[in-house]
Amino acid sequence: MFQQQEQMDVNKKSALQFSLYAITSGSSNMYGQSMVDVMEQAILGGADIVQLRNKAGSRAEIMEQAEQLRRLTKRYQVPFIMNDDVSIAKEVGADGVHLGQDDLLQTSVYEARNILGDNAIIGVSTHHLDQALAAQHAGADYIGAGPVFATPTKPGRAAVSTSYIQQLAQRVTIPFVAIGGISLDNASEVLLAGAYRLCAVRAITDSAEPRAVCEQFRSLMQQYRLPPKWMICNGVRREIYAVTIEQLIDELTISEKQKHFVVELNKEILPRSRWSEPLLTEEASVELITFVGGG
């Protein structure tokens, strides 16, 4: 818990800078491409994190797939996340595990962290803001946010819509990834709502050309947001997209009446005349010091 406020291991920090998250489906796709080939194509197209999701296989089958994906992702130096099962994640040396709200009833973030260690990536699915804030507080490294659109991959789960993405962009300090029904046709809508990271199953696995699909996702994504930076804002370590103090104030949705403060950037007072300069960089530390009116 609260590890976001400490210095993060460099490998974990770089793993969490992912932008396109590919999740498996089945052992081969409808074009006869094996699951591993599809994921390799996805990685070559720009997927920079991979999850094994097999809801129906035997433990032995899942273990074998996990080992295959572990080898593949090591070769390309891409993080590998195991869905649902912390013990398989541990056994194959996955980089982390993804837990849904139901999975948390079996294994909490705290327990997963104890089993996998501080450097493991623990992701948690969330469907509304309270769950997101709880996951962040519990020490999750990233949040899954969805389903943004209704999807047959998760039947019966109501769409949260892009308004949930807007909420997360303003309220959570850890990375979040939009998931559910995301395709090349609607990705812009999700990015416009404030997502930097997108996750897809069918858009990638149901395509005859997973590599081309991922390339197109990545080129779309580059049009919307610059990668976020880890910064310390008023003592809290968090992801920040802003590059100027003015943008930071907007990003933190500070209301008009609270905008009278002194800004310290890396321990130096920053005059208001410089608030529009692109000064915010990785690991910058910003203090927005407000004054309480006296009588």
Ligand SMILES: Cc1ncc(COP(=O)(O)OP(=O)(O)O)c(N)n1
């Ligand atoms: C990145 C990511 N986000 C959400 C999920 C869904 O997890 P969960 O709600 O536990 O559902 P299942 O995938 O286990 O059916 C995910 N797997 N990955």
Ligand SMILES: Cc1nc(C(=O)O)sc1CCOP(=O)(O)O
């Ligand atoms: C596995 C999963 N989890 C979701 C969530 O909202 O937590 S939506 C989802 C399915 C995503 O698949 P597709 O890209 O095919 O829609």
Ligand SMILES: [Mg+2]
């Ligand atoms: Mg699950």
